[in-house]
Amino acid sequence: MSTHPQVVTVALGAPLEVRQVSTRRPKGNEVRVRVEWTASTPLDVHQALGGLLVVKYPQGLGDGTAGTVVSSGPNARYQVGDKVFGFTWRSNEEKSHQLYCVAPDILLGKVPRGFTMQQAVTLPNNFVTAWHTLTSDVGFELPWPKPNDYVPPELDEWILVWGGSSSTGQFFIQILKWYGYKNIIATAGKQHHDRLQRYGAAACFDYRSGNVGGPISDFLSQQHQGKHNIRYAIDCIGSRAGSVKPIAEVVRSGATVAVLLPVIIADAVDNQKPVYTLDAEEDVAWAEGVEVRGVRTHFWLDNNFLAEKLQTEIMPAALELGMVEPNEQVVVEGRTLLERAQKAIEMLRRREVSGARLVWRVAEEGEE
Structure with missing residues (x-):
């Protein structure tokens, strides 16, 4: 089985690390997404620095995913090449601060025409x-x-x-x-x-x-x-x-x-x-x-209607219909995946940004 890099927290308050994790094929209604953009959140800070909720080290971080489907299960609604974005969080496989994310299709929606992944990734979790x-x-x-x-x-x-x-x-x-x-x-x-x-x-x-x-x-x-x-x-x-x-x-x-x-x-x-x-x-x-x-x-997934509709249909439509605008973005720069992830954590901790989302690239152009 091949592997790919993932940003993880390894101990309470410790610097983040990048580990190589298994890259598996999607099953059923799952898709594997090459994560191109993510948005850091206060939960990343709460878990990395405060151990909030259940943290099992090493634990992946990130729950906002925007990227390209590179493989799909036999029952998935999305196909290879689809541009998708979503709120993915339940397991290390679903976490967004890694090159590949594997998640069920109900946690993702298609990026509407006229919007970039950088814009779309400001929506899912919030x-x-x-x-x-x-x-x-x-x-x-x-x-x-x-x-x-x-x-x-x-x-x-x-x-x-x-x-x-x-x-x-x-x-x-x-x-x-x-x-x-x-x-x-x-x-x-x-x-x-x-x-x-x-x-x-x-x-x-x-x-x-x-x-x-x-x-x-x-x-x-x-x-x-x-x-x-x-x-x-x-x-x-x-x-x-x-x-x-x-x-x-x-x-x-x-x-x-x-x-x-x-x-x-x-x-x-x-x-x-x-x-x-x-x-x-x-x-x-x-x-x-x-x-x-x-x-x-x-x-929110306890509600069957929202589980089926909220990310697959309502969230993309909210952009297309003008119900909401993407948040303004501040792009976190860095030479490596780890540098960008660590810098985003520190910027959130210091509350350096107001009224905008911290977004950053996961996969670089041409990276596989």
Whole structure:
């Protein structure tokens, strides 16, 4: 059996390494993808530096894949030469920070014409997260295909998206707008407000301006639509001090709050292990009657409809129909696969980029 290079974490906080791993043939509905572009995520940092969830060393990293199908199983919907992108994460074989990824076809969609792999790879994990959160944890319908006359039942309710300029936050706002939601409030740095308002936010507030809850409450009190409280809040940041507690100060009884896990208690800094919790209610003074839900994106495949449709059909259509735009990209440069992967981890840890995705090449041109 042939082998190929894969980026792995080998010990808690240790530098990443590249190992040679087996390259196997796809079976059933699987395809083997030559990974050309990937996007690093906070989960890469959480696992490499904090050992979040189940980490079995050496463990591959990366869950955003964009590349070319080079081999397909007998029942796969994609054929050799197809350009695909997807959220692949469940095993080392599926991880994206390697030359070849083997995954079932339901975890991939075709890259639409007019879009590059570099653009497409900004979607999979965070688009899936946004859709899953809205339908499973927030409880919105999001019917697919969307009827031409669709009006959301929650049309008049106010929705807070904390961290609107994050990759996931941008998709939350754009999906909500496409389905007819108008009462969207977003928090983000001032430099991102114009874009988020174009995406569908009715108002934006700078979370760094001190007590942002005051201006949000003042804004709501000035509205004349009979709904002056936040009914739904989505925390795209998951920082106990930076987002969870501020949201708890704003929402009132009857609100539903979805917090993207993990909740960060202490960030990864030099020579210090990060601290996380999977309990979004722990050590937070939530008002009585607020329903708090911790979002676990990886459970979206439990929904049979989404398992079959979300990545194969809805995600590519979202680009083609203009439901969402790709995130802006910052390309991580480096001479080798390992250098690019390690540099991306460090850039994420230091939070060097705001409002854009860190993307980088896996396979070089002509590399097989």
